[in-house]
Amino acid sequence: MTFNPLTGEFAQLAHETAFLAHKLPQTRALLGFTLVFCTLFYLAFAVSDFAALGYGPQFLQLCAARGIVAATAGTCAWCAYRTPLSVRATRVAASTAEIVALGCFMFIAVRRPGEFHWHAMSLAIMLIVIYLYIPNSFANALLLASGATAAFLALALRFGRMSAADVVTMVMLLLLANAFGALAARRFNCASREEYQARTQLQHAAARDHLTGCFNRRHLHDHLMRPGPRTAGGPLTVVLCDIDNFKRINDTYGHACGDAVLRSFADLLGAMTRDGIDSVVRYGGEEFLAILPGTDVDGGIRLAERLRTRFAATGVAAGDGTTLVRTTASFGVACADSGSDDADRVLRDLIAAADKLMYDAKRGGRDRVCALRLASPRAPVSTPSP
Numbered sequence: 001m002t003f004n005p006l007t008g009e010f011a012q013l014a015h016e017t018a019f020l021a022h023k024l025p026q027t028r029a030l031l032g033f034t035l036v037f038c039t040l041f042y043l044a045f046a047v048s049d050f051a052a053l054g055y056g057p058q059f060l061q062l063c064a065a066r067g068i069v070a071a072t073a074g075t076c077a078w079c080a081y082r083t084p085l086s087v088r089a090t091r092v093a094a095s096t097a098e099i100v101a102l103g104c105f106m107f108i109a110v111r112r113p114g115e116f117h118w119h120a121m122s123l124a125i126m127l128i129v130i131y132l133y134i135p136n137s138f139a140n141a142l143l144l145a146s147g148a149t150a151a152f153l154a155l156a157l158r159f160g161r162m163s164a165a166d167v168v169t170m171v172m173l174l175l176l177a178n179a180f181g182a183l184a185a186r187r188f189n190c191a192s193r194e195e196y197q198a199r200t201q202l203q204h205a206a207a208r209d210h211l212t213g214c215f216n217r218r219h220l221h222d223h224l225m226r227p228g229p230r231t232a233g234g235p236l237t238v239v240l241c242d243i244d245n246f247k248r249i250n251d252t253y254g255h256a257c258g259d260a261v262l263r264s265f266a267d268l269l270g271a272m273t274r275d276g277i278d279s280v281v282r283y284g285g286e287e288f289l290a291i292l293p294g295t296d297v298d299g300g301i302r303l304a305e306r307l308r309t310r311f312a313a314t315g316v317a318a319g320d321g322t323t324l325v326r327t328t329a330s331f332g333v334a335c336a337d338s339g340s341d342d343a344d345r346v347l348r349d350l351i352a353a354a355d356k357l358m359y360d361a362k363r364g365g366r367d368r369v370c371a372l373r374l375a376s377p378r379a380p381v382s383t384p385s386p
């Protein structure tokens with residue numbers, strides 16, 4: 001995962017999309033809270049309108065402008081809290097509230113032209129809020145903040161009653177607010193993505209076997225054996241695979257060669273199963289488990305047979321690379337209807353059945369597939385021959 005050096009967001013769209021989806025519940029809560037918080041301040045500043053203009057039509061106009069901002073931001077906050085907004089929708093809501101607030105702010109500034117230096121300070125704070133607090137993309141924040149700055153300066157020059165020194169100070173203040181806001185937003189983007197990256201790597205390391213990249217037993221017990229869409233309804237097949245005479249490979253060619261054989265088996269199994277649907281687990285030293293949702297017993301047997309023949313034909317280079325090491329594997333295939341109730345128990349029983357079948361295959365002379373279809377996990381109905 002790499003970062004965009006300008007924005008601090010992930011350079012690859014897929015990573016950025018996954019990050020934003022992961023953060024969405026927090027983003028929605030933050031958006032709702034920030035909009036409500038800012039709106040209350042925006043309304044409270046009507047006091048300054050009253051102090052500047054007194055009660056009258058002009059004051060009421062500014063109150064109406066502040067009311068429009070409150071209504072827009074309030075609606076966006078309500079949507080963020082109450083409806084399952086997508087990432088894109090949260091950005092539209094954030095940008096809409098910001099555009100309305102900035103537009104009304106410009107209107108108020110023009111109606112109180114004697115105080116442009118104070119308005120500049122208010123705008124500087126609003127810019128920091130846009131860059132840092134209202135969740136939006138870096139590009140949107142930059143566009144809105146720099147657009148608002150340019151519009152404000154144009155209005156200040158046109159309507160403001162300021163000395164040249166005031167104008168220069170105002171320009172410097174707003175440039176500073178934009179520069180610090182953008183830098184801080186970039187740093188915040190990097191920090192939150194680094195944390196996400198570390199968390200993802202940790203989750204990956206906790207769930208995977210280091211040597212083969214397959215899922216480990218912990219993941220099997222903590223996730224795959226829990227009820228969920230993988231095991232809810234339809235046929236479910238498990239294939240338990242054990243490499244034959246593996247100890248001999250270790251003893252003859254060394255553990256490095258044994259490791260290479262394990263990796264080659266795992267690679268074949270990974271390539272023959274479906275990404276995101278099937279799960280491949282390193283079940284023991286040289287034992288692998290494939291969990292195949294929506295696959296019947298014939299599908300499981302076909303996979304095991306393909307794997308058996310491909311693996312038997314695959315040579316792994318040993319030591320100096322001149323010797324090719326080949327071995328075989330034995331397979332137990334068990335299938336049942338997973339049903340929607342107690343799907344984790346079905347999987348547990350299927351693994352136990354496949355384990356027995358795999359030992360049948362070993363006893364039958366190795367390099368073979370033994371399969372069984374269970375009517376219910378505890379009641380075998382047929383035993384197809386190896």
Ligand SMILES: Nc1nc2c(ncn2[C@@H]2O[C@H](COP(=O)(O)OP(=O)(O)OP(=O)(O)O)[C@@H](O)[C@H]2O)c(=O)[nH]1
Nearest residue numbers: 242243244245246247248250255256258259285286
């Ligand atoms: N190189 C390597 N060897 C491992 C690893 N994990 C377990 N082993 C070895 O795998 C071997 C398994 O041996 P056995 O259980 O006797 O199985 P086998 O020799 O394949 O015999 P059968 O299963 O009956 O065909 C043991 O010697 C373990 O030390 C590993 O990660 N790398």
